[in-house]
Amino acid sequence: GDSVTQTEGLVTLTEGLPVMLNCTYQTAYSTFLFWYVQHLNEAPKLLLKSSTDNKRTEHQGFHATLHKSSSSFHLQKSSAQLSDSALYYCALASSGSWQLIFGSGTQLTVMP
């Protein structure tokens, strides 16, 4: 069945350094990929989405490119800020269904 893999459970880095959170997926269908950000005690909020192969999508300083050849949708940011500390979830919705399958999440902690 469909699945999403986020290999890092915890990422800690210093403010100003680049961020890269990995996301790979498996599906037999065409798909939408999403990144959600969840701050403490809040619901997840949509950060990015894409269904177009090899097209970079950007929002709030973050960007990701869907690569269907490698089934990846890694989240990146050139310079981390303290306020970026949060849980990040990669999720997919495969063709024919809109409900999401979430990855296990990556806790990003940005230190001063």
Place this chain on the structure above:
Amino acid sequence: GALVYQYPRRTICKSGTSMRMECQAVGFQATSVAWYRQSPQKTFELIALSTVNSAIKYEQNFTQEKFPISHPNLSFSSMTVLNAYLEDRGLYLCGAPGEGNQAPLFGEGTRLSVL
């Protein structure tokens, strides 16, 4: 604009009692609604998908006997956690499909604590 409203935002119930949570579609019609649970330190699990005038489809490990869902019209759905225990703690999220290629719409969730 379209949004999903969930009520209550937070609730506490005694172990063994039941708790009902509601999901309201505002500004659009929710032909289907998905309920998710995020247990402490875990990711979001799909509980069930409810479509108006169709049978509710529960995922593995979730049953109608434990999580009965009502979806009487295109703007409202409710789910009850029956006989709640510690393992039922978490954030319960209600989602509905966005229009066209929009992302699914989620509510702010109902956070359930069990004493």
